[in-house]
Amino acid sequence: MPKMNLSHFEAAVLFALFASIVLGVVTKRTDNERLRYGVRTFVYFIVALIGLGWLMYLGHG
Amino acid sequence: MSAKQVKEEKVDTPPLSAWAPAVGLGWLIPGGGHFLLKRPGRGGLLFFCVFSMFILGLMMRGAMFQPQTGDILTTIIYCGGFIGDLASGLLYLLATWLGYNQPDVAGHVHDYGTKFLVAAGLLNILAMVDAYEIAVRKKD
Numbered sequence: 001m002p003k004m005n006l007s008h009f010e011a012a013v014l015f016a017l018f019a020s021i022v023l024g025v026v027t028k029r030t031d032n033e034r035l036r037y038g039v040r041t042f043v044y045f046i047v048a049l050i051g052l053g054w055l056m057y058l059g060h061g
Numbered sequence: 062m063s064a065k066q067v068k069e070e071k072v073d074t075p076p077l078s079a080w081a082p083a084v085g086l087g088w089l090i091p092g093g094g095h096f097l098l099k100r101p102g103r104g105g106l107l108f109f110c111v112f113s114m115f116i117l118g119l120m121m122r123g124a125m126f127q128p129q130t131g132d133i134l135t136t137i138i139y140c141g142g143f144i145g146d147l148a149s150g151l152l153y154l155l156a157t158w159l160g161y162n163q164p165d166v167a168g169h170v171h172d173y174g175t176k177f178l179v180a181a182g183l184l185n186i187l188a189m190v191d192a193y194e195i196a197v198r199k200k201d
Contacts, residue, residue: 004117
């Protein structure tokens with residue numbers, strides 16, 4: 001199996017994408033709610049990712 | 062609510078035969094429980110996500126956890142990680158049977174790989190819970 005090299009950002013975005021899809025599928029009751037929840041969760045993941053990234057960058061000095 | 066009603070609700074647990082096949086198949090094949098319960102769209106999405114996360118974890122050369130005991134943190138991390146890995150079902154069993162044995166080495170890619178492998182199993186647990194709820198008619 002080929003070895004894959006991803007940056008922190010790429011790996012975290014892929015993680016967020018798959019986790020959001022599953023959370024959307026299993027959490028809500030209608031397809032519309034699932035789609036909205038999945039997208040919202042993904043956006044939250046990305047906002048947290050970028051926010052924490054900046055926090056660590058600024059905290060590091 | 063009378064005491065009799067409360068008692069009736071307590072004993073009203075769904076029979077094993079109603080949910081065990083869907084949950085068991087869902088463990089072995091991610092999304093399989095949903096296919097069994099005639100929810101192919103959701104089953105397909107769950108399979109795609111869990112399978113992709115697991116394969117990406119392998120491609121990043123993530124390590125599989127082996128159960129270890131010791132102090133509380135070691136027990137939680139290693140036993141919990143092992144349960145997470147095992148929850149991927151056939152994907153985990155095939156990978157270990159085919160000889161995948163990556164040692165835990167330093168580096169962010171390996172580290173992400175380890176997390177992807179565990180997270181694939183944890184997402185599959187969510188899928189199994191969903192299959193259970195569909196099987197016992199708690200949701201559509």
